[in-house]
Amino acid sequence: MNSKHYYNPNGEDILDEKIFGGNPTGFVDFNRSKYQWDSNIYDLMNANTWFPSEVNTSTEKKNFANLTENEQAIYKLTFAQLSFNDSAQEEYLSDFRRLASNRLVKATLSLQIMQEVNHSKSYAVLLDACGNSDEVFNLYKHDEALNRKNNRIAEQFASYIGGTSVDEMLLSAMASVNLEGVYFLLGFSYIYTLGDKVPGARDMIQFIARDELNTHLPLFANIFKTIQKENKIATKTLDKSYEMIQDAVDIELEYGKYLLENYPIMGLTEELMEQTVHNYANDRLTKIGLDPIFTQSSTTYLQKLVTKHLNINDIKSNFFESNVSNYAKSSLDINDF
Ligand SMILES: [Fe+2]
Ligand SMILES: [Fe+2]
Structure with missing residues (x-):
């Protein structure tokens, strides 16, 4: 590696650094942000910091045992896929970050990487408390639909991470918009549908969803634009x-319909899933400045469940409560327009 990669005193001013390409000097200066959304999202991510140990998982095993067989299957296949x-995403972000130039955007990606690892840790803590960690983490070996969804997501990530052109990088960012904005959503809504039956899982997902939807999705929407x-x-x-x-919608609905057909639970229908995923996909397209292309329905019950749980006041966290003003301030401006 050339030493200019680390220190390049004759490089361009930090305010001229583009996301890709150019000749960055090599400093991370939060007081001079070309974009502002990057440092605002960084602050918001920091304000949202949480630890898996803050979630009470002491009754998870007992609660899980009280679920119906189908509910248990949904629980396991959801966490197997979300994890x-x-x-x-952790691995993809490391690859994407390596190809980027603007140092503040890269610094923000570094914090996102840490948060994705924190999410992995939280699944381990939850499933350990539930007593089925090995079984769930090994489900991809036995469940063809799960294996297929994972494979299709991996293929979308791998397709454009070569970084040989800005066009490729744009499509690579699109893969991340899909991950943060489409592939998690039915999974979140299943756990919220189980809701009070599994408060440990529900509260853990509430923290994870807040990270994905309030900061990671806006970060990649801004990168794309x-x-x-x-x-x-x-x-x-x-x-x-x-x-x-369109592929992402297909991937998400294929797995959703597989779960519904094999493990039907109260509150879920095929039509509801379709409307929910189409509405989310339209929203993501709008967020990245493209036109919505899916049939739009009125806000669905599952969307309302997800939005309700994004309400910060519902999240019990001493650490977070001490940072509410920080959150409010930072949440004002995380878009570039
Ligand atoms: Fe995550
Ligand atoms: Fe994420």
Whole structure:
């Protein structure tokens, strides 16, 4: 590695650093942010800091035992899939970060990487308390639908991480928008549907969902829009972005329908899942400055469940309560427009 990668005194001013390309000097200066959304999201991520040990999992084993057989299957297959998402995202972020140039964006990605590891740790803590950690983490070996969803997500991540062009990097960012904004959502809503029956799982998911939806998704939406603004992106690349989110919707619904057909539980229907995923996908497209392409329905019950649990006042955390003002301040401006 060339030493200029670490220190490049004749490089460009920090305010001129683009997300990709250019000639960065090599300093992380939070007082001079070209974008501002990056340091605001960094502050918001910090304000949201939580630890798995803050969630009470002492009754998880007993609560899990009281679930119906189908509810237990949904619980296990949901955590088996969500835990894959976080493991894959940690690795993907490390690869994406290596290809980026702007040091503040990279610093923000570093904190996101830490949070994804924290999510992996939280699944381990929860499932250990539940007494089925080995079984759940090994489900990909036995469940073909789970294995297929994981594989398709991995393929989308791997397709554009070569970093040979800004167009590729844009599509790579799209894969992350899909992960943060589509692949988690039905899983979150299943656990919220079980709700009070498994308060440990519900509270853990509440913390994880807040990270994914309030900071990680906006971070990658901003990265996507900024790459587009700073470079001339080919129309066919934008067409490909639409194809990628169409695939994401297909991946999410395929697994959702598999769970519903094999392990039906109260409160879930195929139509409800479809409307929910389509609405979320439209929202993600709008967030990255593209046009919504899916049939829009009125806000679904599952969306309302997810939104309700994003309400910070519902989250019991002494650490967090001491940081509420920080949260409020930082949440004002995390978009670039
Ligand atoms: Fe995560
Ligand atoms: Fe995330």
